Amino acid sequence: MEVSIDKNSGYCFGVEFAIKMAEDEMEHEDKLYCLGDIVHNDMEVARLKAKGLAVIDREDLKDLHDCKVLIRAHGEPPETYQVALQNNIELIDASCPVVLKLQHRVKTAFDKMQREDGQIVIYGKKGHAEVIGLTGQTQEKAxxxxxxxxxxxxxxxxxVTLFSQTTKSTKGFYALKEKIEARIKAKKGKLDEVDFNANDSICRQVSNREPQLQVFAKEQDVIIFVSGKKSSNGKALYQVCLQENPRSYFVENETEISNEWFEKSDKVGICGATSTPMWLMEKVAKYIKEQDELIPA
Known part of the structure; x- marks a missing residue:
């Protein structure tokens, strides 16, 4: 078998930046708290936990004092910063610059919509960490x-002013935009800039993965897509692979791989989500190469 790893897969800039900040901090700290999983990948979370990264939630934060807490790439609502100030918590802010810029845009748009009796609409997953940070800019009114x-x-x-969670599908955003436009026209009989302002706030480093992955999936006989089961981005990108290549399989790690998926002459492609570490894809690739002699000719 010929096994290759997709060069475009692996961490996006924001996740890579957050993990580097965590590792740098833990070089001279016995314990560092992280507000939520630093990345939606249990294998990476376990690796960092072994180094001293302790995952907490927002309720835990209220009970902490005089310590350091990492804010992951997804960003946080204003309330988190207020609690940290009250409890003398030093925040190691690893919020993705793209997310921080979007938070500012949402806050500015919300202030404008307040004056105009309008609404902020966010295309995203309710309860997702990034979305919680965005709705926090709107006093939870989005x-x-x-x-x-x-x-x-x-x-x-x-x-209506529309924004998108940075990791959502571009195709999904524009489909939603058209539906909102149609409903405004049906209700008001017209559509202009006063009625609707749509902002494509999707991160291009993330959205570009789809066309890149389509090409990679077509070039392989078998696709092994490596991702944490909690990753929304992973679920979406796996579907992209599956549409292009029916012999695509979703795994969290090498223990979930079956030799029945392969033939001796196959070209096997390893790829993953923006939350999938390269070391894990390399581990999966090594495992598959070791299985080669067990695959019947």
């Missing part, structure tokens, strides 16, 4: 939408 049913929360008689 409307979070994922599907057609969620659109019923919007008052189409009032102005």
């Amino acid at each position: 409307i979070v939408v994922m599907n057609d049913e969620d659109l019923d929360q919007i008052d189409f008689q009032k102005p």
